Amino acid sequence: MKFENKVKRDALQRLEHAPKRKGLSQLKKYLSGETLSPKDAILAMCNTCCCNYADGTVSCELYACPLFQFMPFKDKPQSERSG
Numbered sequence: 001m002k003f004e005n006k007v008k009r010d011a012l013q014r015l016e017h018a019p020k021r022k023g024l025s026q027l028k029k030y031l032s033g034e035t036l037s038p039k040d041a042i043l044a045m046c047n048t049c050c051c052n053y054a055d056g057t058v059s060c061e062l063y064a065c066p067l068f069q070f071m072p073f074k075d076k077p078q079s080e081r082s083g
């Protein structure tokens, strides 16, 4: 098995019981070998970057990231984080 495929398969297994959050389905599709649209790739990237929003569905507040303008929760500051 190619190393790339092993990495994707292992990542997919780790997400098997992950709670459903924005971008998770797109991330799973990518890891399963599907080709994503640019929009879906961004949703998947922000999901993995925020660890499936384990700390809440809020902005990453990383304004220097080129993807920030498309971040799904960019208008929800971390101060709105619950818990």
Ligand code: SF4
Residues within 6 Å of the ligand: 045, 046, 047, 049, 050, 060, 061, 062, 065, 066, 067, 068, 069, 071
């Ligand atoms: S916008 Fe934020 S969550 Fe998305 S990839 Fe950039 S740093 Fe990560």
